[in-house]
Amino acid sequence: MALQLLETADYTEMSRRAADIIIKQVKEKPNAVLGLATGSTVLGVYRQLAADHRQHGTSYRLVRTVNLDEYVGLGPDHPNSYRYYMNQHLFAHLDIPLHETHVPDGLAADLDEECRRYERLIDELGGIDLQLLGIGRNGHIGFNEPGTPFSSPTHVVKLAPLTREANARFFPSLDDVPRYAITMGIATILRSRRIVLLASGEEKAEAIARLLEGVVTPDWPASALHLHPDVTIIADCAALSLIPKEKRKGDAP
Numbered sequence: 001m002a003l004q005l006l007e008t009a010d011y012t013e014m015s016r017r018a019a020d021i022i023i024k025q026v027k028e029k030p031n032a033v034l035g036l037a038t039g040s041t042v043l044g045v046y047r048q049l050a051a052d053h054r055q056h057g058t059s060y061r062l063v064r065t066v067n068l069d070e071y072v073g074l075g076p077d078h079p080n081s082y083r084y085y086m087n088q089h090l091f092a093h094l095d096i097p098l099h100e101t102h103v104p105d106g107l108a109a110d111l112d113e114e115c116r117r118y119e120r121l122i123d124e125l126g127g128i129d130l131q132l133l134g135i136g137r138n139g140h141i142g143f144n145e146p147g148t149p150f151s152s153p154t155h156v157v158k159l160a161p162l163t164r165e166a167n168a169r170f171f172p173s174l175d176d177v178p179r180y181a182i183t184m185g186i187a188t189i190l191r192s193r194r195i196v197l198l199a200s201g202e203e204k205a206e207a208i209a210r211l212l213e214g215v216v217t218p219d220w221p222a223s224a225l226h227l228h229p230d231v232t233i234i235a236d237c238a239a240l241s242l243i244p245k246e247k248r249k250g251d252a253p
């Protein structure tokens, strides 16, 4: 059990290192299943993947993708839905067939059935080869809020006030931020063959410090990653600012 820690000078280098890992994965396995995330942190990675596709022609024609989460009540045309985000920021810039890209359906009439369908879908695709993650300030991964059991499959979650406040920057007002979301569960994430978690900026420093402390508890969802055999954390200096310099190299506890 070891988290591998990669320190980068800044956001751009963090994004480039993560994009390189994804590009290598796709070259090694052209029909790879990529688990994708949304949010601000991963935007630079998507820009790098788009640039690489344009300049070097890396092909995603056979790649399949599954996203971590989606807001309940927002459809694909809603500018704040994660489906819309993925189309805008990544899929429109690659040669990936849109029908091979999957995001939970936040408008499903039966949300519990949608969660079960999503779990089955991931299995039918053969599981996730590489899962990209951001981290919330309260330690959430996907939308798995503190207290979520590590055994959880894809499920509907009530968003924590801190998460709604953090994401309010994308909405006209806090009141417009959805109260519920569908998210892959911790167990779903842990079934991925490889996990890459990104963190940038001082506002993630506490989250990363707590993750690297190594205490494994559902109160800090990201700590479940200590139970996975192949996790790489790519974090910039600012996100590592609470970690003593001598502990920044090599494997985390």
Ligand SMILES: O=P(O)(O)OC[C@H]1O[C@](O)(CO)[C@@H](O)[C@@H]1O
Binding pocket: 037, 038, 039, 040, 041, 042, 133, 134, 135, 136, 142, 143, 163, 167
């Ligand atoms: O990258 P950000 O915007 O800080 O978000 C961190 C995490 O929080 C979420 O946006 C959910 O709130 C995840 O999708 C993301 O990985």
